[in-house]
Amino acid sequence: MDKDEKELMELKHEAVPGYRPVFNVVFLLAVVYLGLILWKTIR
Amino acid sequence: MMINTVPPVAIFIVGALLIPFLKGRLQSVFLLALPVIGFINLINIPEGSHWVVSFLDYNLVLGKVDRLSLVFGYIYHIIAFIALLFALHLKDNLQHMAAVIYAGAALGIVFAGDLITLFIFWEVMAIAATYLIWARKTKLSYGAGLRYLLVHLFGGLCLLAGIIIHAHTTGSTEFGFMGLNGLGSWLIFIGFGINCAWPGLHPWLTDAYPETTATGAVFMWTFTTKTAIYVLARGFPGTELLIWIGAIMTVFPIFFAVIENNLRRVLSYSLINQLGFMVCGIGIGTQLSLNGTVSHAFCHILYKALLVMSMGAVLHRTGKINCTDLGGLYKSMPLTALFCMVGAASISAFPLFNGFVSKSMVFEAAALGGFVIPWFLLLFASVGVLEHAGIKVPYYAFFAHDRGIRTKEAPTNMLLAMGIAAFLCVFIGVFPGPLYSILPYPVVFEPYSASHVVTTCQLLFFGALAYVLLTLAGVFPSEKRALNLDADWFYRKGANALAWFVLNPVTGLVTRINRAVFDLLPSFLIWFGKNPPAALKISADMVVYNLTSRDEDARRLEKERAIYPRDLLYPWSIGAAVSFVLVFLLLYLVLYYWRGT
Numbered sequence: 001m002d003k004d005e006k007e008l009m010e011l012k013h014e015a016v017p018g019y020r021p022v023f024n025v026v027f028l029l030a031v032v033y034l035g036l037i038l039w040k041t042i043r
Numbered sequence: 044m045m046i047n048t049v050p051p052v053a054i055f056i057v058g059a060l061l062i063p064f065l066k067g068r069l070q071s072v073f074l075l076a077l078p079v080i081g082f083i084n085l086i087n088i089p090e091g092s093h094w095v096v097s098f099l100d101y102n103l104v105l106g107k108v109d110r111l112s113l114v115f116g117y118i119y120h121i122i123a124f125i126a127l128l129f130a131l132h133l134k135d136n137l138q139h140m141a142a143v144i145y146a147g148a149a150l151g152i153v154f155a156g157d158l159i160t161l162f163i164f165w166e167v168m169a170i171a172a173t174y175l176i177w178a179r180k181t182k183l184s185y186g187a188g189l190r191y192l193l194v195h196l197f198g199g200l201c202l203l204a205g206i207i208i209h210a211h212t213t214g215s216t217e218f219g220f221m222g223l224n225g226l227g228s229w230l231i232f233i234g235f236g237i238n239c240a241w242p243g244l245h246p247w248l249t250d251a252y253p254e255t256t257a258t259g260a261v262f263m264w265t266f267t268t269k270t271a272i273y274v275l276a277r278g279f280p281g282t283e284l285l286i287w288i289g290a291i292m293t294v295f296p297i298f299f300a301v302i303e304n305n306l307r308r309v310l311s312y313s314l315i316n317q318l319g320f321m322v323c324g325i326g327i328g329t330q331l332s333l334n335g336t337v338s339h340a341f342c343h344i345l346y347k348a349l350l351v352m353s354m355g356a357v358l359h360r361t362g363k364i365n366c367t368d369l370g371g372l373y374k375s376m377p378l379t380a381l382f383c384m385v386g387a388a389s390i391s392a393f394p395l396f397n398g399f400v401s402k403s404m405v406f407e408a409a410a411l412g413g414f415v416i417p418w419f420l421l422l423f424a425s426v427g428v429l430e431h432a433g434i435k436v437p438y439y440a441f442f443a444h445d446r447g448i449r450t451k452e453a454p455t456n457m458l459l460a461m462g463i464a465a466f467l468c469v470f471i472g473v474f475p476g477p478l479y480s481i482l483p484y485p486v487v488f489e490p491y492s493a494s495h496v497v498t499t500c501q502l503l504f505f506g507a508l509a510y511v512l513l514t515l516a517g518v519f520p521s522e523k524r525a526l527n528l529d530a531d532w533f534y535r536k537g538a539n540a541l542a543w544f545v546l547n548p549v550t551g552l553v554t555r556i557n558r559a560v561f562d563l564l565p566s567f568l569i570w571f572g573k574n575p576p577a578a579l580k581i582s583a584d585m586v587v588y589n590l591t592s593r594d595e596d597a598r599r600l601e602k603e604r605a606i607y608p609r610d611l612l613y614p615w616s617i618g619a620a621v622s623f624v625l626v627f628l629l630l631y632l633v634l635y636y637w638r639g640t
Contacts, residue, residue: 007367007368007524008367008368008524009367009523009524010367010521010522010523010524011304011366011367011439011444011521011522011523012521013514013517013519013520013521014517015515015516015517015518016515016516016517019512019515019516019517020516020517022512022515022516023512023513023515023516023518024516026508026509026512030509038419041415042415042416
């Protein structure tokens, strides 16, 4: 096996089961929260 | 006024010329002594304009010393000492010379009181930096160095053109506040902007910096861009356009840094991001924001040097710098890992680290000035800094995905250099007073108020939470062993398109013009010159034939061409010709008298 074959071509970040819904909920809350702050600030 | 000091630049330039004559331990001592002597020299120079030399009708000022130039002068000496200590194991006189000249030229710019002196050192700095890229002696570094040189020569030309127009318009080359009030100042502004890596003008930075030597990188990451910040702070404070340029600079590199595999390129994007905070501060133009810009430049030089040195140590020991190749190095290089984390905490602006005491001034100035959108962009960028420089760099180099690389800890000189930088990052973070006391304007700012600390902690902890969630949810983009193009797409791909255009349509057109001018036209003239009346006759007959298409005309034309340069018409004898002329004159006289009567 030559050197190139041993080298990792991509460093993937595999999802841990169960965390995707948590991320979606947190992301939604964050967007709503930041949107409210921005709207209140520039209103 | 006579003073017992010399221009700060002189110590470095003369010192660089002496380096080849020294060897071994003596050379090491000399290299470390240069910035120390320079620093002692600097603190003895009183404020004012010194070393004024007449040149043509202008005065060159080698020492314009005020509070703004002094801050940059101090930190340049400190970082020159640290960087030379970091490179002390190196047995390469040319690289040492280039590095010292580079630092000297940066000091020359900082203390330049006129635009001509500034321009001269501007170009010296570009050439010295190019050598530090080429010194890595790889194919990639050669290409990157060449592109770096071309971009900076172009920037230098903009600057020179601007200086000439400005001098012609105002009659002065003094370097002070200019503002955007004419073509000259715009060209100078753009020249500064190229060195400051403004959006779109930045690809030279992310292209060249990762290709420098492990030791030369510390100089590269420090001088060129911070000198650009200095000249913008002196020449264009309060220019509102800079607020937006700075805000964009803070945001766009984050996206590229997140997907970047090369950790030194991540730090390059991070550099642009940090410069954005400083540019924004210059644009706001208040005393608080300018203090914020200058103090952030001071702190940034220290923590960015620390991060670059830690990655340089990794590169030096392992020969690798990609996320895909590294991981688990804390087992072999624990001190380097520790210093890297100090740099990461500082750049992320954690309380008790120097980034916190400087960046919060720019934030405060943006908030007080009512710049809402830029303030939000800076806030977003602060989280981005944590993601890519605060977490990604130390995590992928020293912890995650252990690749099984086992090596030695960094050399002692490198550890000492990183240790000094780390100490200063923490010291300034805990005791910002000494830094605040040297800033250009009086400081009425308390970084460790409850609101500042709580706001920053909220930002950082939620940012860290976001990183963890992004990774666990599999949303965080993967790092690929590839070259990510951003604005350099235009000149990398554009250059190929230009090369095709030049080699195909343009070259074809030039060949045709060349053939017409140097081949067909002379051939025709030679042919025509053999018998002009017959040539004209053939041309006329060609026109007639094209109009009539008669066989008779075609045969005549064929015959004329066949016997050319002879003619179908036989020339008249001289006697017949004279007789014809006499008859013609006689007719003319008859007509003349007939009409006269």
